[in-house]
Amino acid sequence: MNDQLTFDELRAYQSGRLSGPARHRVERLLLENPFYADALAGLEAMQKTATNVSSGTMAEQMADLRDALHQRIHESANKKRLWPLWIATTTAAILFMLAMAIYFIFFAPKYSVKPKPAVPAKTTVFQTKPANSIDQPFSVYNPS
Template identity: 70%
Template sequence: MNDHLTFDDLRAYQAGRLSGPARHRVERLLLEDPFYADALSGLEAMQQAATPTSEQLADLRNALKDRIHASATKKRLWPLWIATTTAAILFMLAMAIYFIFFAPKQPPQPLKPARPATTQSTHQVSMDQFRG
């Protein structure tokens, strides 16, 4: 069942152009949903005003656009470069904290002193001299 009302449905209901079941559906939706009841009240108020409905709808759309543009001022929008710089700084800070506190620490490997080859050969020669 269609549980949505359009502007044309409300105008037809108000003008009395709906059949019995359609009228009952509109009345049920008006009782169940306060949004539709407010819309019908607004439609009645618009018709009591001197301007035609299409002009009033255009005025409402323009007022809504102006309100949206006024609320989206540059003060409230965060520039992209601030967001990316903040993200980069937070990333670098997190990496620094990880490497300082949580990274596995390996002790430096001691360097083995290399023996010069000449010392070894003279050592062997001198040992040969003692044996023989």
């Protein structure tokens, strides 16, 4: 089931040009969705204003409203208004980098450099000559 209303359907409902089932569908959607009820109220208020002002058709009024909205958006987005945004963004970036530097300097876990394993020193010791050995030096581990 189609649960969306168009502007044309709202206008047709308001003017009474819808058939029974279509009218029932629009009324059900107006009751279920407050957005559509507000849109219908706005349409009625806009038509009431249009009959009081009688400045043109509904399409012309909507075009005027659209142009006024675009002009207001364009005026509000000037450099003077955007300047505080740049200041806030730059300040936030600097504070973030400062906080990270403080964390890494003072609070980050410190990893000590592991010393290289010491190679045991080899010393040459001469032994007195037993009767069955040859004069050969041999290595003995000296822990000092």
